[in-house]
């Protein structure tokens with residue numbers, strides 16, 4: 150891929166190789182954003198098959214995956230691990246980096262004109278492809294997402310804060326609009342797919358019960374609920390105005406470890422959330438400390454404003470009688 154065309158992102162303040170990979174991802178994202186904006190005019194909503202995880206693949210999932218892989222073949226990326234591929238693919242044998250990517254997140258929303266995104270994680274490459282990506286999220290050299298919404302924006306961490314870069318469609322450049330994001334502490338929004346309520350464990354039910362009870366419950370304040378079913382869009386809302394996101398484990402078959410994938414969804418989002426002052430756990434433990442065992446492994450995922458995330462962990466530590474009690478009788482957390 151030509152490096153010449155101006156994409157912005159000039160002074161990333163990181164090593165040349167990581168910066169080159171980020172810029173190439175941004176170039177593909179810029180092209181993708183145009184295709185996404187054309188919507189049905191591109192005819193890309195059609196279902197094409199299933200990925201390794203059994204999820205329905207849209208044509209645009211595959212187009213995005215091919216475009217990122219093609220753009221990175223002669224880059225410093227040695228190993229390319231994608232949601233859309235069963236195995237880690239080999240790109241440049243001389244490359245020093247590994248890339249894990251969800252080329253298109255929330256693609257079930259394409260037809261509905263809701264914001265979707267690309268999530269990526271850049272890691273050091275080891276000799277073995279899987280060893281390169283099955284490691285703690287603290288090893289990430291960079292992580293980010295691109296949101297394709299009313300604005301196309303890149304939210305990026307290089308391990309020292311989280312920055313936001315908005316694509317100017319007039320110039321084709323990503324312009325930095327925030328150098329150091331801080332997730333707002335005060336927020337009364339929570340995001341969870343409440344249709345799964347009956348399948349959740351007692352601690353998650355208790356946490357949500359107490360939010361739903363509003364100013365009549367132990368939290369003594371009213372909350373608002375959001376669910377876009379597009380992880381990147383939920384993340385963007387939370388980095389912009391705080392709140393909490395939960396996709397917990399539940400009792401449905403296949404959801405014993407939740408829905409979201411550790412390597413290319415949760416680990417990169419966890420890093421950029423922490424770098425923006427927030428927290429990310431599997432309900433109890435820090436996501437970035439977990440070592441995944443397989444490429445497409447799932448994990449329960451809770452992230453957002455730090456004190457809210459820690460409160461969810463505290464519900465998991467409550468004695469069973471306390472957590473199973475109706476909110477009216479739950480003593481702890483009563484303000």
Ligand SMILES: O=P(O)(O)OC[C@H]1O[C@](O)(COP(=O)(O)O)[C@@H](O)[C@@H]1O
Pocket residue numbers: 204232251253254255256257342378379380381408
């Ligand atoms: O439909 P559900 O169960 O609410 O799940 C929604 C979640 O699934 C996802 O769409 C999964 O991502 P993909 O679209 O990449 O498979 C997330 O973006 C979203 O948070």
Ligand SMILES: [Mg+2]
Pocket residue numbers: 251253254255380414
């Ligand atoms: Mg996804």
Ligand SMILES: [Mg+2]
Pocket residue numbers: 210232251252253254255256
């Ligand atoms: Mg996807």
